[in-house]
Amino acid sequence: MFRIGQGFDVHQLVEGRPLIIGGVTIPYEKGLLGHSDADVLLHTVADACLGAIGAGDIGKHFPDTDPEFKDADSAKLLQHVWAIVKEKGYVLGNADCTIIAQKPKMSPYNEKIKARIAELLEASMDQINVKATTTEKLGFTGRGEGIAAQVAVLLVKAE
Numbered sequence: 352m353f354r355i356g357q358g359f360d361v362h363q364l365v366e367g368r369p370l371i372i373g374g375v376t377i378p379y380e381k382g383l384l385g386h387s388d389a390d391v392l393l394h395t396v397a398d399a400c401l402g403a404i405g406a407g408d409i410g411k412h413f414p415d416t417d418p419e420f421k422d423a424d425s426a427k428l429l430q431h432v433w434a435i436v437k438e439k440g441y442v443l444g445n446a447d448c449t450i451i452a453q454k455p456k457m458s459p460y461n462e463k464i465k466a467r468i469a470e471l472l473e474a475s476m477d478q479i480n481v482k483a484t485t486t487e488k489l490g491f492t493g494r495g496e497g498i499a500a501q502v503a504v505l506l507v508k509a510e
């Protein structure tokens with residue numbers, strides 16, 4: 352049996368925070384703001400996985416009012432989500448990830464991000480795709496006010 356899920360998330364770019372995308376720290380003058388480490392891509396992967404199994408969203412599992420998740424490592428949140436997915440008997444088919452950012456240039460980091468997501472989802476590199484787009488200077492991403500991500504996942508019932 353197959354289940355598909357999709358996720359979308361946005362975080363604001365501010366000064367004085369590290370920029371962490373897909374579990375990788377990227378040198379940049381600003382970072383993403385959030386209750387957790389604000390890793391917009393890992394949040395989106397988690398939401399896509401939760402969507403695929405009909406289990407709500409990350410806000411439901413990790414409320415931003417709970418001090419336990421203050422400055423949380425989003426990799427740990429995704430590992431928790433992945434344990435729920437596995438408990439339901441699914442493995443990853445594939446995940447296709449899009450980072451929407453005017454800056455910084457993501458292409459030097461895409462392979463490293465891909466490797467980290469593969470590790471977190473217990474998958475191989477060829478099951479993950481990571482790509483980026485600008486919005487041609489349009490909108491909040493185009494003005495550099497924030498970074499967004501979109502992810503689609505296909506889960507497959509383990510034999």
Ligand SMILES: Nc1ccn([C@@H]2O[C@H](COP(=O)(O)O)[C@@H](O)[C@H]2O)c(=O)n1
Nearest residue numbers: 452453454455456457458483484485486
């Ligand atoms: N933050 C980004 C945005 C884009 N890229 C790469 O540039 C290509 C062209 O982007 P457009 O928005 O003009 O379509 C895109 O396909 C990516 O390869 C990037 O590395 N980092």
Ligand SMILES: C[C@@]1(CO)OP(=O)(O)OP(=O)(O)OC[C@H]1O
Nearest residue numbers: 385386387389410413414415420
């Ligand atoms: C991850 C959580 C929890 O720390 O906080 P944020 O980093 O603010 O992220 P968001 O995508 O707004 O929502 C999920 C939150 O509950």
